[in-house]
Amino acid sequence: MDRLVLKRLLRGLWVVLATSILLLAIYLLLPLLYPLLLAWLLAYIMHPLVLILKGFKLPSWLAVSLALLFYIGGITLVLTAMITRLVKELIVLLQTLNLHTDQWKDLLMSLSQNASIQNIINQINQFYRDNPDYHATIDSNISRTTETVGYAVTQVVTGFFNVILKLISALPSMGTILIVVVLAAFFISTSWERHNDKLTGWLPTAFLKPVSDIWRDLRRALSGYLRAQVILISITAIIVVIGLLLLGVKSAFAIGLMIGFVDLLPYLGVGIVMLPWALYSYMTDNLALGIGLSILYAVILITRQVLEPKVLASSIGLDPLAMLIGMFAGLQLFGMLGLIIGPVVLVVLVAFNRAGVFRALHSYIVSGRLR
Template sequence: MDTLVLKRMLRGLWVVLAAAMILLAVYVLLPLLYPLLLAWMLAYLMHPLVLILKGMKLPGWLAVSLSLLFYMGGTVLVLTALITRLVKELIGLLQTFDLHTDQWRELLLSLSRNASIQNIINQINQFYHDNPGYHATIDSNISRTTETVGQAMTQMITGFFNFILKLISSLPSLGTILIVIVLAAFFLSTGWERHNARLTSLLPAPLLRPVSEIWKNLRKALFGYLRAQVVLISVTAVIVIIGLLLLGVHSAFAIGLTIGIVDLIPYLGVGIVILPWALYSYMTGNMALAIGLLVLYGIILITRQVLEPKVLASSIGVDPLAMLIGMFAGLQLFGMLGLILGPVLLVILDAFARAGVFRALRSYILSGRLH
């Protein structure tokens, strides 16, 4: 075998092994160190406010304490208000579903009496009569499909209640973790410059510049992407809530938040909820609501088209198709949490690519030098 090819293969193997070791270390250490990571993120977010308070001649410990109180207290107040309002409207929404049960039953009965539906049923019956051998196979497939859907629905409902039970049972441990995060954030903030200098001193001099470049691109991409998505979701939710209130829809707050979160899905977004809802309203004779929902959908689309380029201008954009693939891959690998982890990992990989990490690794494998 040619010596150059052998050296490239060995360098490539070394790169693969190093990447595998890093991933293994992250997999092993992350469950142990994630409170420290969350504490660092909290300290990083608080740092601008800490600097402002220090500029007002406040002692460092007091500036950090006030910043912690502002961030944690504000978060608790906002979450408490949101959850209280959400629970209240969800209860009202469930009561609304109960009130519409009779209406849905009448709708299904009227559809079953429709001439076109009756014609289809007659054709199916005639097909059964002309092809008796297919009758058992079709009934078996329908029964199996129904059973599969029923099991999926049962698993989903059971999983939801199990999640609630696990969340309630884990509240004491969550409280302990929260205390650790707050204390760690306090100590990190009071010695922010010292801790950063110590961390920088641990890196070899040749790695300082590449690591700094990676962090700059990663910070711009990840934080920019998350900030942009929060802004876009908030704008969508506010527009939907206002629109539903004007249309006289009950539980507008809960529905608006749900549609805002659904807006995370590329291409599909709010149309998954609003378009079927508008179609249902039209079929039930509520023409005003159907037209209002379509107008609301149009307003959301126009607003997204106008705002999205401007909001994403400060972040590194990722192609929507790639984002959709990342969400699907994350869903398959990590479950529902993967809908968030997939795009985040995709943004991180994109930041590494923009920082030239993959180009440098390719250069190392081919020539033995990092460029």
């Protein structure tokens, strides 16, 4: 083998090995260090306010304490108000669904007595009589399909209640973690400059600029991604809430908030809820609600199509198709949590590319130099 090719192969293997070791270290250490990372992130977010408060000649500990009180108190108040309102409207929504049970039963009975449905049933019975050999096969397939659907529904319901139970059982540990995060954020923030100087002192001088470039692009990309999602979800939720209030729908706030979160699924999110709802309204002769929901869905769809490319492009510079692929890949690898992990990993890779990390690695493998 040519000596140059051998050197490039060895450098490539070294890059793969170093990357694998780094990812393994992150995987093993993240469960232990994530409270510290959350604390550093909280201190980073508070830092501008801390600097403003220090400008009023306040002691460092007092400025940090006031900043912590402002952020944590504000988040607690907002979450408490939202959860309280959401629980109230969910109770009303469940009561409304219970009232519609008899209506759904009557709808199914009327559909089963429909002439077209009866004609289809008669044709199926005639097919059974004419082809008795297929009877057992069809019944077996229908039975298996019913069992599969029933199992899937059972798994979804069981999974939902398991998540609720896990959240309730995790509350004590979450409280402990919150205390650790707040205390660590306080100590990090009171000595922000000293900790940053110590951290940069650990890095070789040659790595300071690349790391700084990566952090700058990564910060811009991740904050842009979060800002874009918050903007799009908020716009969708506001439009849905206003539309449902105009249509006189109860629990408009809860439904709008849930549809806003479902809107995390690009192109499909709102339609998963709005289209079946509108179809059901037409089937139950509630034409006014059905037409209103159809118009509302069209407004949301047009608004998303107009704003989404602009918001994503201006915030993170990613094509919506790439974002969809990232969400699908994350869903396949990590489940529902992958809907968040996938796009974040994609954003990180794009930030690394913009910072020239991949070009530097390619240059190292080819020539033995990072640049």
